[in-house]
Amino acid sequence: MSKKIHIRLANHRVNSSVAVYSRVPKIFTPGEIITPQNEFMRGHGTYEEDGNLKSSVAGVREQVNNLISIRPLKSRYNGEVGDVVVGRITEVQQKRWKIDTNSRLDSVLLLSSVNLPGGELRRRSVEDEHMMRQYLQEGDLISAEVQSVYSDGSLSLHTRSLKYGKLGQGVLLKVFPSLVKRSKTHFHNLPVGASVILGNNGFIWICPTIVNSEDSVGGFIQNLEEVIPRQQRETIARLRNCILSLTQSKMLVFDTSILYAYEESLKYEICELLQPEAMVDVALLTQQRLCMLEE
Template sequence: MSKNIQIRLASQRINTSVPGNQRYPKIFTPGQVITAQNEFMRGHGTYEENGELKASVAGVREQVNNLISIRPLKSRYNGEIGDVVVGRITEVQQKRWKVDTNSRLDSALLLSSVNLPGGELRRRSVEDEHMMRQFLQEGDLISAEVQNVYSDGSLSLHTRSLRYGKLGQGVLVKVFPSLIKRSKTHFHNLPVGASIILGNNGLIWICTSINNSEESVGGFVQNLEEVVPRQERETICRIRNCILALTQSKMMLYDTSILYAYEESLKYSVAELLIPEAMLDIAILTQQRLTMLENA
């Protein structure tokens, strides 16, 4: 059975930048002049030269009163209290798990910061310490919330809410943390038949729709034996490819932008969404719809 394989030369590479994208902030490059006025204070990602404030990293401008800083597009995740994150268990230690959350240091999930199976509330005992690997073991994916930020920059996580816990069948997508738009909720049940968790740390989890009845299991149950229908798997793959298309054009990721991109992608097959022309087309159409929504 023959398949068409597309080989593209470097000279034929597609420019994936969205033209005329006025909706999103301007990107400054290192050495570019931000402002020539002396009344502004120098923040992170900037330096002063010849009376001008210039960018020292590639990123977008952020201003708080007279303080100007540049938030880099490509950087490790710097956690804040209350952030929703998706991470992978890397090590089981005494009374805690080490979690890779795409930050500079591994995060810590204490045994006292998780709900016991069934939601039971009691003090943790020695038996619970011995059963830690039965709850979470190396390689497991979890969703959690940042509870505290230590002085060295590492994070302390908790999964006390029943919406947090171990993740089962699904797809993990890694993007730049700066592309995740901060909102009131990062858990979304999309009307197309899938659920997504937009981690502030740049890790996005896509799975089948989550029913409310499944949220009261204590956070340690996985559906690894459940058979996911082909149509739902294709929906998950389509959402993944739409996220990659928006990421390629440096567009912000949130429930509305992902849903618009999904609707615009229906004219392509799932495999065709990986072609650069299709990815750019979806990004442009999505940006146009978001602009119309904002101007309405």
């Protein structure tokens, strides 16, 4: 006797977006009326039609005095001075490296903006320029800070602090830059046994716990020969899937939301977290705990 099997999809169980909570900002769609009043100034992502201010992109509303703009959810990264970014070296040029930071133009890291091995401070010589590829070469991942923004919108980076530099073993995750919450620090040693760098540009780096970053010689040391224990690798994989669960539901990514999502995901196997129903469940429970925390 055959039995019928009914498989429940995630969108049949709960709303796939946790934006149903009033605490989450409303997302405007292109053509939607923002306000019928004419006393507001038109900012980026808006246009005026029939006396109404309408959205030209999909995003959240931002208002400064009488200026209304829409910050798009899906957009390239627009850097600001002081931002922490994670990027990949794309080209080695004369006295500079070109870096992909998820922005419209490649960012620039000048040879004079990095710490030399050993941390010595001196003028850069021709020998240093010839050894640039020994420091950083195409394909290397680095963490850096935005030093300045050029007139064309490209970014100038620096790695003068020892917490920045070349990244070793870990996992790179790409999300929308608007989903990374701005905070005082973007380097987090999580108590679950892993470290996370939340780049403002939407590149997130997950790696084994960083211990004594001052021991790195000028930020160019990599732990490629070190054997990472299986338990740590599983923790990194679970954190990656938890962040994917949050970003699929358009939730902000920061240290607290990642930890809550990790705790709620422990009832699932790591591979199960990639199933739509599990991803929605983790995001929904995480949002509920964040709301309780704010209350």
